[in-house]
Amino acid sequence: MAALDPRRATAFGRYARDDDRWRPGYPDAAVDWLLPPGAPRVADVGAGTGKLTGALVDRGLEVDAVEPDDAMLAVLRERWPGVRAHLAGADRLPLPDGAVDAVVVGTAWHWFPHDAAVAEVRRVLRPGGRLGCCGTGPPGPTRAGPPS
DSSP: OOOOOGGGGGTTGGGHHHHHHHSOOOOHHHHHHHSOTTOOEEEEETOTTSHHHHHHHHTTOEEEEEESOHHHHHHHHHHOTTSEEEEOOTTSOOSOTTOEEEEEEESOGGGSOHHHHHHHHHHHEEEEEEEEEEOOOSSSOOOOSSOO
16 A cells, blocks of 8 residues: 555644534444443544544543644544543554553544554554444445444
């Protein structure tokens, strides 16, 4: 895979407020499916303005939001002031080894340098932890779960 252009990480920053206003949230069933049972601490990587972060906070979880674009992160910090917000990319997660029960990614995995992101996810997950990715798209038939 060709290296990703690092400018892509901040491509939406100048539209952060519009992105927050118009981007849809995530269905409750999808968010629940992403999380292992009893997971108290979760990292939302590529958190953007906090659409998925908010759904995690609403479930009473301890959330570390990681986002490489400071403009997007500024909106997240305004909306969710109690969340630990980190300015960083998926290839250098600012969390200790084994820090979280789940790493979740909403509509962002395609932006990450995959090999480095996988290594970082492995590093920060506790034993038995889970990586969960979801996305948003146009209305239509949907399904949750692993491929058939």
